[in-house]
Amino acid sequence: MADAAAPDIPEDLAQVAQEKSIPLELVRRAMALGFPVEAIKMQMSQPGVTAEAAEQFIAEQEKIRGAGGEISVPPELKAIADEFGWPEELVKRALKLGAGVDMLMNQIKAGIRPDQAERFIEQQERAQQGGMEAALDLSWMKVPTEWGIRVRPGKKGLTVGMINVGTYADIPDVWPYHTEMPRGAYPLAGIPTMGYTIYEKAELWADNCADLYEEAIQRRWRPATDIPWDTVEPLPDEIEKAMCQVCTYLCEKGLLAGDVVGKWLPEMSYGYHEVKLYLSTAEFDYARQFEIFRKRALSNGGGMGMQSPGYFHRAIIDARGWTETSAVLHILSNSFVMGIYQLGEYTAHNEAESLIYRLCMQDVARQLAYGVQHLKYFLSRHQDRRAEVHNYLNKGEAIFVFEEEKDTPIKEALIILLGGGTSGEQVADGMSKLEYFRTRWVRDYLARLAAAGLPDRREKIHPSLKKYVQQPEKTEAQAA
Amino acid sequence: MAISPDLLHKVSTEEDPPELDLSWLQPREAQQVERVRAGRRGMTFDEVERGREVPDHVNAFTLRPRDARRREDAVRTGQYYSDKSDVWSENARLLYEEAVQRQWSSATDIPWEKVTPLPDDLERAMCQLCTFLTEVEFIAGDAPAQWLPKIPNDYYETKLFILSQIMDEARHLDVFRKRAFVNGGGLLSEGQSGPSLRIILDAKDFTEMSAIMHVFAEGFVQSLFRTGELVSFNEAEKAIYRLCAQDESRHLGFGVMHLKYILDTVPERREEIHHYLDQVEGPLSLDITQAGASGATPFFDEAIMILAGGGLKGVDKGAERLMEVRKKQVNEYMHRLEVAGLGERRDRMNPFFRSLLDPPRN
Numbered sequence: 075m076a077d078a079a080a081p082d083i084p085e086d087l088a089q090v091a092q093e094k095s096i097p098l099e100l101v102r103r104a105m106a107l108g109f110p111v112e113a114i115k116m117q118m119s120q121p122g123v124t125a126e127a128a129e130q131f132i133a134e135q136e137k138i139r140g141a142g143g144e145i146s147v148p149p150e151l152k153a154i155a156d157e158f159g160w161p162e163e164l165v166k167r168a169l170k171l172g173a174g175v176d177m178l179m180n181q182i183k184a185g186i187r188p189d190q191a192e193r194f195i196e197q198q199e200r201a202q203q204g205g206m207e208a209a210l211d212l213s214w215m216k217v218p219t220e221w222g223i224r225v226r227p228g229k230k231g232l233t234v235g236m237i238n239v240g241t242y243a244d245i246p247d248v249w250p251y252h253t254e255m256p257r258g259a260y261p262l263a264g265i266p267t268m269g270y271t272i273y274e275k276a277e278l279w280a281d282n283c284a285d286l287y288e289e290a291i292q293r294r295w296r297p298a299t300d301i302p303w304d305t306v307e308p309l310p311d312e313i314e315k316a317m318c319q320v321c322t323y324l325c326e327k328g329l330l331a332g333d334v335v336g337k338w339l340p341e342m343s344y345g346y347h348e349v350k351l352y353l354s355t356a357e358f359d360y361a362r363q364f365e366i367f368r369k370r371a372l373s374n375g376g377g378m379g380m381q382s383p384g385y386f387h388r389a390i391i392d393a394r395g396w397t398e399t400s401a402v403l404h405i406l407s408n409s410f411v412m413g414i415y416q417l418g419e420y421t422a423h424n425e426a427e428s429l430i431y432r433l434c435m436q437d438v439a440r441q442l443a444y445g446v447q448h449l450k451y452f453l454s455r456h457q458d459r460r461a462e463v464h465n466y467l468n469k470g471e472a473i474f475v476f477e478e479e480k481d482t483p484i485k486e487a488l489i490i491l492l493g494g495g496t497s498g499e500q501v502a503d504g505m506s507k508l509e510y511f512r513t514r515w516v517r518d519y520l521a522r523l524a525a526a527g528l529p530d531r532r533e534k535i536h537p538s539l540k541k542y543v544q545q546p547e548k549t550e551a552q553a554a
Numbered sequence: 555m556a557i558s559p560d561l562l563h564k565v566s567t568e569e570d571p572p573e574l575d576l577s578w579l580q581p582r583e584a585q586q587v588e589r590v591r592a593g594r595r596g597m598t599f600d601e602v603e604r605g606r607e608v609p610d611h612v613n614a615f616t617l618r619p620r621d622a623r624r625r626e627d628a629v630r631t632g633q634y635y636s637d638k639s640d641v642w643s644e645n646a647r648l649l650y651e652e653a654v655q656r657q658w659s660s661a662t663d664i665p666w667e668k669v670t671p672l673p674d675d676l677e678r679a680m681c682q683l684c685t686f687l688t689e690v691e692f693i694a695g696d697a698p699a700q701w702l703p704k705i706p707n708d709y710y711e712t713k714l715f716i717l718s719q720i721m722d723e724a725r726h727l728d729v730f731r732k733r734a735f736v737n738g739g740g741l742l743s744e745g746q747s748g749p750s751l752r753i754i755l756d757a758k759d760f761t762e763m764s765a766i767m768h769v770f771a772e773g774f775v776q777s778l779f780r781t782g783e784l785v786s787f788n789e790a791e792k793a794i795y796r797l798c799a800q801d802e803s804r805h806l807g808f809g810v811m812h813l814k815y816i817l818d819t820v821p822e823r824r825e826e827i828h829h830y831l832d833q834v835e836g837p838l839s840l841d842i843t844q845a846g847a848s849g850a851t852p853f854f855d856e857a858i859m860i861l862a863g864g865g866l867k868g869v870d871k872g873a874e875r876l877m878e879v880r881k882k883q884v885n886e887y888m889h890r891l892e893v894a895g896l897g898e899r900r901d902r903m904n905p906f907f908r909s910l911l912d913p914p915r916n
Binding site: 384 | 586587592606657688692698731734735741749852867873909
């Protein structure tokens with residue numbers, strides 16, 4: 075016969091008790107102690123809860139709770155609380171919430187401070203009164219950001235460009251936040267600055283960076299497995315050494331670019347994430363550039379060649395602004411790297427090398443495209459800084475020319491590859507072809523600068539490079 | 555004045571090509587290596603580096619790649635770490651190769667069409683979680699990036715790994731932003747993790763950065779990703795968490811093995827490393843509670859509770875599950891420290907974390 079004074083057990087609670095093989099009598103005793111039904115249900119649902127553990131817990135709670143519901147603190151717990159400076163009242167509140175004596179002693183001994191515990195206890199008391207839901211803040215649910223965005227994937231999947239919709243497509247000229255808040259989210263007060271230094275869109279933006287990011291991912295390739303390495307056959311010693319010298323040069327260039335962009339990434343504020351995304355793919359491309367050329371150098375009996383003098387590295391490393399860095403790295407330096415790739419593809423001795431250079435061309439083409447579009451954007455917003463950009467290029471070209479003169483190994487390696495050997499005839503042929511490639515890269519370099527809005531660079535280019543510049547054809551009248 | 559025939563001949567004929575120097579080509583100086591054939595996994599670094607030494611100490615002042623011939627006249631390009639132990643991880647080479655093989659595209663590798671409308675409370679919680687993850691993920695790109703110019707090219711394996719991590723983190727930023735925009739939602743509130751993120755950026759040493767970012771912070775994110783089924787409602791979201799977890803495990807792998815390397819080779823740094831962990835465990839764990847709600851990131855916690863509980867009405871259950879996630883995070887963190895050789899951390903871990911630890915395994 076049921077005890078008339080005992081509380082009724084709701085059906086769903088009884089069901090949980092049955093599933094966990096916990097006697098209903100224990101459930102009644104828990105309810106009599108004042109624990110809310112939901113809390114009992116939650117406790118019983120936890121994995122590992124047994125009838126024995128429940129009995130032990132209830133018995134302990136009955137011991138510390140008086141008939142009127144007042145809580146008494148067991149002496150061993152009180153001693154620990156006193157030792158660690160926990161007020162008795164706080165301990166009682168914790169016990170009232172159902173904290174086990176042993177657990178509480180362990181927490182106190184572990185070093186949890188009373189103020190920390192109090193915040194938690196308050197939260198739990200609120201939760202006990204109105205359920206966990208009542209204890210939540212939920213202010214983030216009501217922030218006034220644009221809601222209801224539903225972008226569907228297109229032919230190229232779901233691209234970064236596609237999700238720039240509504241207010242999320244507003245890319246401000248100056249990003250006002252110093253934190254990592256994503257563009258379009260709602261700012262919180264009090265978040266510390268992350269120490270970025272670039273907050274102006276013109277200082278880093280390029281209209282093509284979202285597309286370049288997706289393209290870089292779609293066109294990813296794997297040096298270990300995508301190159302037909304078995305087609306690399308032994309080459310004459312001087313050819314292999316020349317190839318390895320070029321590989322060494324490109325390895326060094328790859329790691330240099332990785333360092334330089336790595337240094338600048340943390341300077342770029344979060345409002346322009348498209349730029350950070352694209353540059354991250356460029357970082358991965360630089361790693362692959364190093365990887366592929368080191369593997370080529372070490373795989374065919376040659377080995378690493380000689381390091382470069384490093385003067386031109388300094389022209390890139392020493393740049394004090396991102397636009398300067400980008401102009402010298404992405405446009406000047408990469409025009410030359412692209413020239414080496416074109417030359418490499420022309421002189422490739424096997425299918426593997428040919429493919430390596432073609433794939434590397436794809437990668438560096440994106441870097442060039444970013445550099446050109448960034449410079450274009452920068453100049454469109456800062457017409458007054460054209461002379462400054464010319465000065466960066468003056469310095470970069472001068473150091474580039476100086477380095478070229480000093481870097482005998484790379485120059486001679488290119489000549490050997492182009493001429494096919496070291497005989498007088500081959501060297502002459504190699505030199506003549508190298509002049510052709512130089513002409514090509516200087517013209518391409520100037521064409522890129524013209525596309526970026528600096529068509530006048532052809533008049534200002536370094537004197538040593540000017541001879542490669544195609545002069546406009548004279549009109550008949552001028553010729554006469 | 556008549557022009558001499560000799561001069562006329564000189565200007566009318568092409569100059570003989572100057573002789574090449576070719577000293578760099580001399581076999582006695584140039585390095586020779588054995589030819590290498592691609593192995594089962596292709597032409598990996600393990601194949602091409604077999605038998606080659608990685609020096610324990612270098613005097614690096616230039617960008618000379620390892621094994622390249624030194625030029626005495628090369629200009630200095632910076633100051634670099636000189637000890638292998640400062641940056642090395644035995645698995646960096648392997649992890650980089652794996653990263654190259656396992657790249658994925660958030661545009662085309664996620665079945666976005668599987669994302670179907672959710673009740674408003676769930677969609678909002680999902681979007682808050684995505685806002686948080688979009689926010690925090692790229693700190694793990696910015697932070698290691700700033701160390702690249704300090705790592706000598708002699709230890710290029712670490713550089714390549716870091717470069718691959720920067721790519722991974724970009725993709726994570728991107729995929730969570732995309733998720734926020736595909737299902738009738740949007741971004742919500744900035745998170746509250748700024749103080750913790752600052753600790754990572756403030757690191758003054760590569761090992762400090764790696765311990766607090768790779769082992770601690772990314773470890774916690776990884777444990778969350780690995781329980782992604784708790785907060786996923788469709789195949790697209792499951793794929794996102796699975797793929798992100800795959801990436802994160804590489805980052806963690808690097809961090810744990812770097813920590814192990816430095817503890818094995820420079821044991822006197824043990825106490826210093828504990829100090830870094832003391833710092834990073836502090837801000838994140840200050841208010842971790844029994845219910846798993848952390849005062850440091852309550853918006854994040856609330857979003858997880860709602861998602862894991864199936865909605866606002868289920869937050870009690872969600873709180874339990876968040877607690878399970880927290881326990882998992884702390885216990886997996888401890889396990890990684892044990893693997894790295896820092897098992898004594900168990901006794902000096904932040905008290906809130908310690909209270910979530912399972913008993914030690916024998």
